[in-house]
Amino acid sequence: MSLRTLYQKLVESHTVTRLDDENVLLFADLHLMNEYTSPQAFAGLHEQDRGVPLPGQNVAVVSHIIPTRPEALRVIADPASALQASNLKRNCLRHGIPLFDTNDALQGIEHVVAPEHGMIRPGMVVICGDSHTTTYGALGALGFGIGTSEVEHVLATQTLVYRVARDMRISVDGELPPGTTAKDLILMIIRRIGAQGARGYVVEFRGSAIAALSVEARFTLCNMAVEAGARGALIAPDSLAIDYVLERAADIEGHTRERAVAHWRGLRSDEGAVFDVEHYFDAGQAAPYVTWGTSPDQAIPVDGTIPDIPADAAGRPDASMQRALRYVGLSSGDTLLGLPIQHVFIGSCTNGRIEDLRAVAGIVRGRKVAEGVRAMVVPGSGAVRRQAEREGLDGVLIEAGFEWRKPGCSMCLAMNDDVLQPGQRCASTTNRNFEGRQGRGAITHLMSPAMAAAAAVTGRITDVRRYLAGTQAGAQ
Numbered sequence: 001m002s003l004r005t006l007y008q009k010l011v012e013s014h015t016v017t018r019l020d021d022e023n024v025l026l027f028a029d030l031h032l033m034n035e036y037t038s039p040q041a042f043a044g045l046h047e048q049d050r051g052v053p054l055p056g057q058n059v060a061v062v063s064h065i066i067p068t069r070p071e072a073l074r075v076i077a078d079p080a081s082a083l084q085a086s087n088l089k090r091n092c093l094r095h096g097i098p099l100f101d102t103n104d105a106l107q108g109i110e111h112v113v114a115p116e117h118g119m120i121r122p123g124m125v126v127i128c129g130d131s132h133t134t135t136y137g138a139l140g141a142l143g144f145g146i147g148t149s150e151v152e153h154v155l156a157t158q159t160l161v162y163r164v165a166r167d168m169r170i171s172v173d174g175e176l177p178p179g180t181t182a183k184d185l186i187l188m189i190i191r192r193i194g195a196q197g198a199r200g201y202v203v204e205f206r207g208s209a210i211a212a213l214s215v216e217a218r219f220t221l222c223n224m225a226v227e228a229g230a231r232g233a234l235i236a237p238d239s240l241a242i243d244y245v246l247e248r249a250a251d252i253e254g255h256t257r258e259r260a261v262a263h264w265r266g267l268r269s270d271e272g273a274v275f276d277v278e279h280y281f282d283a284g285q286a287a288p289y290v291t292w293g294t295s296p297d298q299a300i301p302v303d304g305t306i307p308d309i310p311a312d313a314a315g316r317p318d319a320s321m322q323r324a325l326r327y328v329g330l331s332s333g334d335t336l337l338g339l340p341i342q343h344v345f346i347g348s349c350t351n352g353r354i355e356d357l358r359a360v361a362g363i364v365r366g367r368k369v370a371e372g373v374r375a376m377v378v379p380g381s382g383a384v385r386r387q388a389e390r391e392g393l394d395g396v397l398i399e400a401g402f403e404w405r406k407p408g409c410s411m412c413l414a415m416n417d418d419v420l421q422p423g424q425r426c427a428s429t430t431n432r433n434f435e436g437r438q439g440r441g442a443i444t445h446l447m448s449p450a451m452a453a454a455a456a457v458t459g460r461i462t463d464v465r466r467y468l469a470g471t472q473a474g475a476q
């Protein structure tokens with residue numbers, strides 16, 4: 001038998017039938033939904049009088065449009081958004097689909113909620129009408145985003161017409177230097193391969209630096225693989241990933257557990273399997289990365305400078321880079337160190353988990369949010385929020401001057417009440433810095449939670465390494 005990659009194995013084990021040279025009908029073990037990309041899908045389903053054959057293999061959340069102010073009862077003020085949420089509820093009730101509704105204690109962002117309840121298991125295919133479904137590769141599950149019409153197909157059949165991707169392997173060896181995280185690593189990778197660098201590929205991450213990452217850090221990495229255009233991300237499940245799942249999947253016991261673990265341990269690319277493209281990185285080269293522009297690949301080490309504008313053969317300067325620089329109010333040669341920010345946002349499916357909040361609390365403990373800066377922490381889910389409160393992190397953050405919010409997508413994208421004003425500059429732990437992403441005319445600088453925390457207390461983009469005990473590195 002020919003040697004196969006983990007990706008090929010997952011596709012093969014979920015192929016109901018091969019449709020042609022490029023496409024298969026793929027079975028989805030789990031289909032996640034949000035209020036934003038599901039309404040038309042349900043409407044289409046109902047028009048054709050179809051049902052949902054496997055409602056228990058679907059789960060829905062309300063996350064994008066909800067307010068995150070810490071009121072006891074959250075009420076969605078915008079009528080169109082309120083309708084999306086009530087439609088989702090009605091549709092879920094009608095079909096018996098489990099829902100994490102606006103005011104449920106465990107509500108949150110889909111990509112934070114699903115893994116923390118043990119719903120994501122190695123070897124699964126997980127589909128969702130949301131691009132950051134690649135997150136689940138951290139547990140050895142093939143996750144990817146789809147469009148609304150495809151959501152309808154998955155609801156009706158639990159399958160999808162799927163064009164098989166090519167295989168890319170990204171090997172990362174070496175050790176992440178102090179003060180750097182998985183966020184810095186993925187920003188470094190995206191910067192090198194480009195925002196379209198993995199387009200058409202599913203990326204398998206491997207190497208000693210990947211093995212050393214916590215499961216939550218792996219979520220961050222796989223979450224942002226889509227920002228390099230990847231159609232999926234995978235990390236072969238090791239004992240760390242398997243333990244993470246077992247701790248949360250209460251239904252897997254006894255004999256089933258043994259069989260599951262044996263199966264999960266075998267989920268890896270065959271030795272010698274061929275990848276269409278390979279990239280190699282040294283984690284030791286990572287530094288705290290910050291984006292300067294309007295695409296996630298426009299990133300530099302915090303103590304670096306914004307590159308020159310490249311020109312084509314005829315000497316014409318790159319128009320998209322010119323436009324990005326104009327939008328963010330910066331120039332080639334500028335450094336980001338010391339750049340004043342007005343807002344700090346900690347949260348999202350990239351960096352809204354408990355380890356992220358611990359990292360933030362670690363920096364801001366005993367310090368204050370700088371004068372004139374508005375800083376908020378929006379936990380990725382109710383469970384994260386509760387855990388943080390159990391650890392007293394909320395107290396540390398509130399004492400420092402942060403707003404302690406309820407879970408949701410919040411300021412990751414301006415689709416709810418949390419929106420920046422034009423011209424405001426935000427240090428953000430999210431995944432996209434597109435024009436207007438956090439509010440019309442607002443400027444987003446992507447960075448790690450620790451870096452965003454450092455920006456909060458200084459009011460400027462700051463090298464977090466200056467806060468590491470016993471070092472002067474990066475001192476401004």
Ligand SMILES: CC(C)[C@H](C(=O)O)[C@@H](O)C(=O)O
Binds near residue numbers: 413
């Ligand atoms: C709203 C949704 C379709 C979108 C996505 O697909 O990712 C959003 O979550 C985002 O992060 O831009």
Ligand code: SF4
Binds near residue numbers: 109349431
């Ligand atoms: S937190 Fe941001 S990236 Fe994640 S699902 Fe919500 S809007 Fe998309």
